[in-house]
Structure formats: C-alpha cells, structure tokens
Amino acid sequence: MFNTRSFGWNADRKQVLKSKIRERVLTIFPRFEEGIVHELSGEPEAWEKFVVRREVGGFPQTKENTFFNAVSHRSGVDRLWLCGDTIFPGGGTIGVNVSGYHVFRSITND
Secondary structure, eight states, X not given: OEEGGGSOOOHXXXXXXXXXHHHHHHHHOTTGGGGOSOOOOOOHHHXXXXXXXXXXXXXXXXXXXXXXXXXXXXXXXXXOBOOSTTSTTOSHHHHHHHHHHHHXXXXXXX
16 A cells, blocks of 8 residues: 555546546557446645555555455446456456456346
C-alpha cells in the first residue's frame, strides 16, 4: 500500500493520464467509448474522501473477509453491481479486474 498524498496531482496531469489510459483501452476495446453512460475521473484526494481510506491497495486478506465471507459483486439491488478492491476476490490489480469480470459475466449471462 502507498500513501496517495505523494503524487502531487493537478488538473493537467490528471487529463494527460486520463487520455493515456483511454488510448490504451481503445487499442484493446475499440468500441469502449460507445458504452460510456457516465464518467467520473478521480484522484487520490477523491479516493480518500469517498472511500474513507488514506491508502490504496485494498484491505488485508484474512480468514474473516475471504472466500465465503467476501463481499459479492451482486448487491441485492436490481441492476446495481459491485466491483473493486473490497469485493471478491479482493485487492490488487488482478483481484479488482476479476471482480469487474464477474460483473460482466453476470450482466451478460456469459
């Protein structure tokens, strides 16, 4: 985990990074932008404010919050899905992406 305050974010840097990420996503998913309904770009300070955590990287995996005790991507609310570092299978780049993949598969019934 690392402290988000070390980045020194500003509007220009945020826009440059957002553009780079979008370009890379479009190389793999050319129609990506067609599916955007609403877009919010965050930054470390937004993370701290809305997630109420100073450090990024998820929570430690313990017996109490993994496997059958982990938070599911199914929220219980119609058409509301959950993904991220606090949703099964957990933190880290791979875990966060897999939680998004579970949402995709549930939505598409694939």
